[in-house]
Amino acid sequence: MKRHSSSKRFVVGVDLGGAKILAAVFDDQHRLVAREKKGTRPDLGPEAVVERTAECVNEALAAAALPHTAVAAVGVGVPGLIDTRRGVVLVAPNLHWRNVPFAKSLSKRLHIPVTVVNDVQAGTMAVQQFGAGRGLKDFACMFIGTGIGGGLVFRGEQYRGAGGMGGEIGHMVVVAHFGPKCGCGNRGCLETVASRGAIVRRIIKAMDDGQKSIVRTLCDGDTSRIRSRILAEAYRQEDKLVREVIHDACHYIGIGAANLINVLNPQAVILGGGLIEALGSRMLPRITKAAFAHTIAASDERVKILDSGLGDDAGILGGGLAARALVKSSPASG
């Protein structure tokens, strides 16, 4: 039976987002063997999303030409508050979920052990193991996408606070009273001035107000289709509106990074997520400049502002790592 156990040398990492599900198969060296993608469709309810996640995993396994029996575990990153021990998603606002026993439901469908972790936590694990965080003991991650999530590593270990709910850097208030209103009810949260969501909202409003932009053409007139890639293309084509809005966002991301540096004095602030994957090389110099204009005591010689180097793969890589940790913690499951 030992033979059987050691044959389960693959894991699957899943990044379950509000818009799309990504699943990837990793071998025992954590090399990516195959990947698949699927729309999440949270509007269909939790059961349907579990079903779609199972399909996405099955398709990735098919693409890798692997049977289910070759997979030791599946690790899923979910944007929300997770009880990892019980495998329950306690709250996931983007999915409109409350108390969904996700690990059990998915495991029942796949006949593979499943673990669920917070998506940013998964991404931070990946940055630490495979990205710009390698070799660092103290750093903060900022993932810039629809929202802004944060991961913290102190003394070599990920830190999420006493209640496991830390890292909500997107709701750090940076423009009290004067900033735009946030979904959380407040004004001036970092997310309202610096996320891709905020950038897109500002661009749509400006276009509606009559400002010209190539974005209208790039999205074929359907503004719901504006994603990081369209923003990057418009930026490359020197679209005035997009440049102005992105530059403002860089300024605020820099202030957010400076706040983390002033409070935590890390070795590095590491940027990731879809927007950074698409526009990192344009944005990083501006973010860095804004950050060090707002730090006290710490200088850019001592604290680095880095691209994660993982693009949008941090989630699946981290999901895979969570799966690997599950296998280690329960050796009998092989």
Place this chain on the structure above:
Amino acid sequence: MKRHSSSKRFVVGVDLGGAKILAAVFDDQHRLVAREKKGTRPDLGPEAVVERTAECVNEALAAAALPHTAVAAVGVGVPGLIDTRRGVVLVAPNLHWRNVPFAKSLSKRLHIPVTVVNDVQAGTMAVQQFGAGRGLKDFACMFIGTGIGGGLVFRGEQYRGAGGMGGEIGHMVVVAHFGPKCGCGNRGCLETVASRGAIVRRIIKAMDDGQKSIVRTLCDGDTSRIRSRILAEAYRQEDKLVREVIHDACHYIGIGAANLINVLNPQAVILGGGLIEALGSRMLPRITKAAFAHTIAASDERVKILDSGLGDDAGILGGGLAARALVKSSPASG
């Protein structure tokens, strides 16, 4: 010789601030035996301040009727960046110091081993051992005085970041672009809207602009004399200007606390410093209300906002603890 060693059962804690020096003698149970106070006079230069610190320690020992030989060590908290190993104050803006070999200079005068630590670090140690932080593993301290300093405790240990310069919560930007200018060069740092310094500046300006306030009488027309106690008295007498300014400060301190809660999800945010000692019971309910209006996920059932319970003594208590740690680390010194 053992007898001699165990007779050195006292330590001295010093809180060296920009305005005043506090020195206190503690017995082996860390009970306060005697205390003295002296103006700092940083305008006279580092040598004079070292001299005045030595005098303050000598006076405290005299008040305790103890010889120098009864003291195992002196621990001094200094507002600045400290190289504790070498006993050097690297930078202390409020004292206008750079690279002052403080421990050596003071030790030479007192013939007692001296250790120097950052003042906020000392205060946080005291909060953890003797104040509202007892029994907590994860908390953040906010010391509200002339400026705003922060201390962080994660998993039971104090954390100051990779370079030892963390905790600068006073320079967390909370009102980007629109806030008042800060000494650090930026706009809208927490310190510019919520410190005692900011409160006093705003009150003086309003009075200069013709607004009436009892503060003018309470400080005998000398606005340089406005301290926390005068603010507390004016507040107690329902002075309209003072109430308005203090209430605004509470709102911003609440936002600062919320930012720490959103990023770090601690068990508690603990408030200390001169302003809280004088006005804590009035300010805490307002600070708490503002904080939980700005937190996401964390609720006031899970995260507490507490008065440190140490008033302005956190510095001397922490200095004493640093002295005790020095004695422990070098048993041969007794």
